[in-house]
Amino acid sequence: MLNSFVYDIPTKVYFGKDQMNHLGPELRKFGTRVLLVYGGGSIKKTGLYDRVAEELRDAGLSCFELSGVDPNPRITSVAQGANLCREHGIDVLLAVGGGSVIDCAKVIAAAANYDGDPWDIVTQKVPCPSCLPVVTILTIAATGSEMDPGCVISKPDTMDKIGVYTQAPRVSFLDPTHTFSVGRRQTACGSADILSHVMEVYFSRDYSMDMIDGFMESMMRSVLKYAPVALAEPENYEARANLMWAASWAINGFIEYGKIQRWACHPMEHELSAVYDITHGLGLAILTPRWMEYALSEQTAPRYKQFAVNVLGMDAGLDDMEAGRSVIEALKLFFYDKLGLESTFTEIGIGDEHFAAMAEKACGGSVLNAFRPLARQDIENIFRMCL
Amino acid sequence: MLNSFVYDIPTKVYFGKDQMNHLGPELRKFGTRVLLVYGGGSIKKTGLYDRVAEELRDAGLSCFELSGVDPNPRITSVAQGANLCREHGIDVLLAVGGGSVIDCAKVIAAAANYDGDPWDIVTQKVPCPSCLPVVTILTIAATGSEMDPGCVISKPDTMDKIGVYTQAPRVSFLDPTHTFSVGRRQTACGSADILSHVMEVYFSRDYSMDMIDGFMESMMRSVLKYAPVALAEPENYEARANLMWAASWAINGFIEYGKIQRWACHPMEHELSAVYDITHGLGLAILTPRWMEYALSEQTAPRYKQFAVNVLGMDAGLDDMEAGRSVIEALKLFFYDKLGLESTFTEIGIGDEHFAAMAEKACGGSVLNAFRPLARQDIENIFRMCL
Numbered sequence: 001m002l003n004s005f006v007y008d009i010p011t012k013v014y015f016g017k018d019q020m021n022h023l024g025p026e027l028r029k030f031g032t033r034v035l036l037v038y039g040g041g042s043i044k045k046t047g048l049y050d051r052v053a054e055e056l057r058d059a060g061l062s063c064f065e066l067s068g069v070d071p072n073p074r075i076t077s078v079a080q081g082a083n084l085c086r087e088h089g090i091d092v093l094l095a096v097g098g099g100s101v102i103d104c105a106k107v108i109a110a111a112a113n114y115d116g117d118p119w120d121i122v123t124q125k126v127p128c129p130s131c132l133p134v135v136t137i138l139t140i141a142a143t144g145s146e147m148d149p150g151c152v153i154s155k156p157d158t159m160d161k162i163g164v165y166t167q168a169p170r171v172s173f174l175d176p177t178h179t180f181s182v183g184r185r186q187t188a189c190g191s192a193d194i195l196s197h198v199m200e201v202y203f204s205r206d207y208s209m210d211m212i213d214g215f216m217e218s219m220m221r222s223v224l225k226y227a228p229v230a231l232a233e234p235e236n237y238e239a240r241a242n243l244m245w246a247a248s249w250a251i252n253g254f255i256e257y258g259k260i261q262r263w264a265c266h267p268m269e270h271e272l273s274a275v276y277d278i279t280h281g282l283g284l285a286i287l288t289p290r291w292m293e294y295a296l297s298e299q300t301a302p303r304y305k306q307f308a309v310n311v312l313g314m315d316a317g318l319d320d321m322e323a324g325r326s327v328i329e330a331l332k333l334f335f336y337d338k339l340g341l342e343s344t345f346t347e348i349g350i351g352d353e354h355f356a357a358m359a360e361k362a363c364g365g366s367v368l369n370a371f372r373p374l375a376r377q378d379i380e381n382i383f384r385m386c387l
Numbered sequence: 388m389l390n391s392f393v394y395d396i397p398t399k400v401y402f403g404k405d406q407m408n409h410l411g412p413e414l415r416k417f418g419t420r421v422l423l424v425y426g427g428g429s430i431k432k433t434g435l436y437d438r439v440a441e442e443l444r445d446a447g448l449s450c451f452e453l454s455g456v457d458p459n460p461r462i463t464s465v466a467q468g469a470n471l472c473r474e475h476g477i478d479v480l481l482a483v484g485g486g487s488v489i490d491c492a493k494v495i496a497a498a499a500n501y502d503g504d505p506w507d508i509v510t511q512k513v514p515c516p517s518c519l520p521v522v523t524i525l526t527i528a529a530t531g532s533e534m535d536p537g538c539v540i541s542k543p544d545t546m547d548k549i550g551v552y553t554q555a556p557r558v559s560f561l562d563p564t565h566t567f568s569v570g571r572r573q574t575a576c577g578s579a580d581i582l583s584h585v586m587e588v589y590f591s592r593d594y595s596m597d598m599i600d601g602f603m604e605s606m607m608r609s610v611l612k613y614a615p616v617a618l619a620e621p622e623n624y625e626a627r628a629n630l631m632w633a634a635s636w637a638i639n640g641f642i643e644y645g646k647i648q649r650w651a652c653h654p655m656e657h658e659l660s661a662v663y664d665i666t667h668g669l670g671l672a673i674l675t676p677r678w679m680e681y682a683l684s685e686q687t688a689p690r691y692k693q694f695a696v697n698v699l700g701m702d703a704g705l706d707d708m709e710a711g712r713s714v715i716e717a718l719k720l721f722f723y724d725k726l727g728l729e730s731t732f733t734e735i736g737i738g739d740e741h742f743a744a745m746a747e748k749a750c751g752g753s754v755l756n757a758f759r760p761l762a763r764q765d766i767e768n769i770f771r772m773c774l
Contacts, residue, residue: 002628004403016645119465209629210612211636214407214605215598242596249598254631269603315714 001366002207005257009378017237020051023137024059027173030133031091035084035211037038037066037105038096043139046181052137062199064088066108069097072154072161072273073104073278077093081108085132085368095169099143099280102136102169103151109134111165122153122164131167139178141243142190142281144197144251145265146172154274161274174248176240184231188339191227191243196284197250200263203295203303203371207258216255217310219246224311230336245277264370265291268379271358276350286345287333289328289387295372296324302370345386355383388596393643398534402561402632411446413558418478422471424492425636426484427496430526433568437747439524441484441607445748451475453495456484459541459548459667461661465505468495472519476615482523484558485577486530489523489556491537495654496521496551508550509540518554526565528630529577529668531584531638533559537726541661552770561635568594571618573734575726578614578630578670582669584608587650588684590690590758595646603642604697606633615725651757652678655766658745663737672722673732676715682759685712697700697762732773742770 002157014022027034034056043049056063080174095105111118113129120126138146145151149165182190182250202208202216222242229239249255268291270284296304301320308314308323312330336343345351359379370376374382400410416422421443430436443450453468469698471477482492498505507513525533532538534551568575589595589603593632609629616626634700636642654668683691691711697703699717701710707756723730732738755761761769 001405003624004401005406006406007398007400007402010399011394012393013394014396015394017388018391019393086772116517162653208608211602211605211609211634215602218598218601218605221601222596225597238389242598245596246598 002209007254009147009168009252009254010170011168011252012171013147013174013248015169017175017177021172022313023052023055023173024061027029027057027061027094027135030170031066032060033089033091034095035064035066035081035088035090035093035103035108037069037081038103038157039067039069039071039098042181043096044324046178047137048096048137050387052058052094064090067099069104071100072277075119075122075153075155077104078107078111078153082108082111082114085112089291093132093134095134095345096139098138098140099145099295100376102134102145103143103146103153104134105134105325106131106145106149106151106169107153107164112366119155119269121166122162122194124164128164128166132159133170134167136169137170137178138172138244139258140182140186141179141240141247142193145248146174147248147252149314150251151272159268159274161270163270171256175242176237176244177382180239181237182234184340186228187230187234187277188204188341189279189285190247191223191230191281191339192285192288192341193281194243194247194250195223196265196281196288196296198255199222199288200266201256201259201341202307203258203292204298205260205371208263212255212256212309213306217307219250220352222246222305224334232341260369262369264295264368264372266376267368267384268358271362272350275283275354275358278348278350283349285339285341286343286386287382289331289335290382292324292331292350292387294378294382295374296321296328296350296371299369300324320377325374345383352384353387355380359383389596392646392754393408394616394641394644396529396534396555396641397557398487398555398639400534400561400635401558404562404564406562407442407485407561410439410442410522411448411562414443414448414479414481414522415446417557419447420449420476420478422451422468422475422477422480424468424480424482424488424495425483425547426454426456426458426488426639426764428454429568430483433565434525435483435526435565439481446696451477456488456491458487459539459664460487461510462506462542463471463538464491465494465498465540466493468492468503469498469505472499477519480519480521482521482758483526485525485527485618486532488539488638489521489532490530490540492521492523493518493532493536493538493553493556494522494551499715504644506542508553515518515553520557521554521750522558522560523556524560524562524565525631527569527573527577528566528578528627528634531634532580532663534635534639537638539657542732546661548657550657559635563624563629563631566631567622568620568625571727574617574621574664575614576650576666576672576729577634578610579672579675579722579728580631580668581634581637582610583640583652583668583675586675587653588643588646589694590679591646591648591686592758593646593648593658599642604694605700607694611721618726648758649756651682651759651761654749654755655745655769658749659737662745664743665735665737669728669735672726672728673730673773674769676722677713677717679715679718680772681769683708683715684759686748687758714756732770739771739774742767746770
C-alpha cells in the first residue's frame with residue numbers, strides 16, 4: 001500500500017555550463033552580505049574562486065569567507081561560520097564545493113540564529129532554528145546535498161558523526177564542467193555514494209509506485225554506465241552531466257516519499273568514517289556487496305531479481321536466488337574492478353577493534369528496521385565480512 | 388548534446404488520502420480571504436465541497452466563490468474571477484477541480500493584478516503581471532496543471548484556444564480518492580492526455596539523459612498498465628494514485644528541461660477543441676496514432692524501436708520500421724479498444740470543413756519544428772487521416 005507523503009523540493013537549479021552569470025542576481029535577492037564557504041582551496045587552483053569573486057563584485061555584494069571546511073565536516077567549522085554570520089550580519093551563504101562544504105553551510109545557516117552550542121542542533125536537542133538562505137555551486141557529483149535539507153556533521157573528540165535536516169539550498173548551480181577536475185578516486189567514491197543512495201531506497205519491503213521503481217532503475221543504470229566513462233575521460237560532459245543530475249535526484253526525496261523503511265549501509269558507514277575518517281563513498285563500496293549478501297533470502301530475492309533484469313539486463317529466466325548471487329558479483333565487479341576501489345577493510349587499515357561499539361551506535365541500540373532488519377550482532381557480522 | 392536549463396518547480400504537494408487537514412493552515416499562510424473556483428458542481432455531489440467549506444470555516448477563512456468554470460475554460464470566466472478578486476480583496480485562490488478549473492484560476496491570479504482586458508495576458512500582449520497565490524485540490528488525473536505554470540484558455544467567439552504560462556500553484560492536494568468518482572470516459576480521456584504529454588517529449592530528436600528517458604518510459608508503462616485498471620475498478624487506490632502522480636510529472640517540466648523541439652499533437656488538438664469543443668484527451672487519442680504514422684521514417688524509426696522494447700516489452704530483435712508499425716497498432720489497441728474511445732473524427736461528427744484554417748493556426752503560419760517538422764499541408768494531411 002502506498003503511504004501518504006508531502007512533496008516539497010523548493011531548490012531552484014541552474015544546470016549547465018553557461019549559467020554563472022545568474023549567480024549575482026540570485027544572491028542579491030537575499031541581500032548584499034555573503035559568507036563564502038569552501039574547503040581546502042582546490043577551487044583556487046581550478047579558477048572557480050576567481051570566477052565567483054568576479055560575479056560577486058559585479059553584483060556589488062560584500063563577501064566574507066570561511067575556508068578550510070574538511071571532508072567529514074566538523075562542528076568546530078560550523079561554530080566558526082555561525083560566529084562569522086553574526087559578526088558580519090550575513091544575509092546569505094554561498095557554499096562552493098562538494099557535500100561536506102554544503103552540509104557545513106546548511107548547519108551554519110541554522111546555527112547563525114541560535115546562541116547555544118551548535119551541536120545541540122545536530123543532536124536535535126533543540127528544534128532547528130529558522131535558517132539563513134543557502135546558495136550552492138557544486139563541484140562533485142555525490143552526496144546530493146545541493147538539493148536536499150540533509151547534513152552530516154562530525155565531532156571527532158567523541159567519534160560522533162550525525163545526520164540532521166536543516167533547510168534545502170534555495171538555489172544550486174550544477175555545472176558539469178566544474179567536476180572535470182575531480183580525480184579518479186573521488187569520482188569513483190562519489191559514484192558509489194550515488195548508487196548507494198538509490199539502492200538504499202530500492203531494496204525495500206515498502207510499496208513503490210511503478211513509475212518510481214522505473215526511475216530508480218534508470219538512475220542506477222546511468223551510474224553504472226557513466227561512472228567508468230568519467231574515469232576514462234574526465235572531461236566527458238555527457239558523463240559528468242548524467243552523474244551530476246542523478247546525484248541530486250537520488251536523494252532529494254522524490255524516490256523515497258511514502259517509504260518508511262530505514263536505510264542500512266549509510267548508518268553503518270557513518271560509524272566507520274566517524275572512527276576512521278575514511279571517504280564515505282569508499283566505505284559504502286566495501287559495505288554494500290556484503291550487506292546485500294547478508295540480506296539475501298528467499299523473501300528478499302525477488303527484488304534482487306528485478307534489479308538483475310531491469311538494471312543489469314540479466315536474463316529474466318534466472319531463478320531469484322541465483323539472480324541475487326549474480327547481482328552481488330556484478331556489484332563487486334563494478335566497485336572494485338571498474339571503479340578501482342579497495343575491496344576490504346583490511347586493505348585500508350581497518351581492524352575489528354571498534355566493531356562492537358560501532359555496531360551498537362549504527363543500530364541505535366535497538367534494531368535497524370531495514371530491508372533485512374539489523375540488530376547489533378547482524379551489523380557486527382557484516383563488518384566482519386568486510387575484513 | 389545536452390542543453391542547459393533551469394529547474395524550478397516550487398509546488399508543494401500533499402499526496403494521499405488523509406491530507407485535507409493541512410488545507411486550512413496552508414491557505415492561512417497567504418492570508419484570510421479565499422476565492423474558491425470550481426466547475427459544474429460535481430464537487431457538491433461527491434461531498435468534497437462540504438469538506439472544503441468545513442476546513443475553511445475551521446481555519447477562520449472568508450470564502451468567496453466563482454463556480455461554473457467550463458471544460459475548455461473561457462476568458463469570460465477569467466474576467467469574472469479577476470473582478471471578484473479585486474472587489475473582495477482576495478488573498479489566495481483555491482481551485483477545486485480538474486485542469487480546466489485550475490488553468491482558469493491560474494489566469495485569474497494574474498488578471499487580478501491587471502486592469503486591462505485579461506485576454507491580453509493570454510495572448511502575451513502584456514507581460515504576465517505578478518500573480519496571487521493559487522492552491523489546488525485536484526479531482527482528475529490528466530492535464531498536470533496542478534504542478535506547472537501552464538494554462539489553456541478559450542475565446543469561443545473567435546474560435547481561439549491559446550496556451551500561456553502564468554505561475555505554478557504554490558500548494559496542491561493530490562488525493563487519489565478524489566478521482567474515484569471520475570467516470571469511464573473522463574478517466575480514459577485523462578489517461579490519453581497523460582500519455583500524450585510524455586510522448587510529445589519522448590519522440591524527439593533532442594538529446595535526452597538516459598535517466599530521463601528511463602523515467603519517461605516508466606511513466607508511459609504506468610499509464611498503459613493502470614488506466615485499464617482504473618476503468619475496470621474505479622475505486623482502485625493504487626491505480627488512481629499511479630495515474631495521478633504520473634500526470635503531474637508528465638508535464639511539470641522535469642522531463643523536458645533542455646529540450647527545444649516543439650510538440651506536435653497538442654497544437655493540432657488545441658485547434659480541434661477550439662472549433663468543436665471536444666474533450667482534449669479524446670482529440671489526442673484520435674490524433675496520436677495518425678501523427679506517429681505520419682512521422683515514421685527510417686530516420687525516426689529507432690526511437691519507435693526504443694519505445695517498442697522499453698515500454699511495450701516487444702522483442703529487441705525487431706527491425707526498426709517493423710517496430711514502428713507495431714507501436715502504432717499497439718497504441719490504436721490501447722486508445723480505442725482498451726480505453727474505449729472513438730477512433731475517428733467522423734464518429735464524433737467532425738468533417739473536413741475547417742481543416743485548412745485549423746492547420747494554418749496549428750503551425751503558426753510557418754513550420755512546427757516537431758519530431759517530424761510539420762507545415763500547414765502536413766497537418767492537414769494528418770487531420771485527413773483521422774476522418
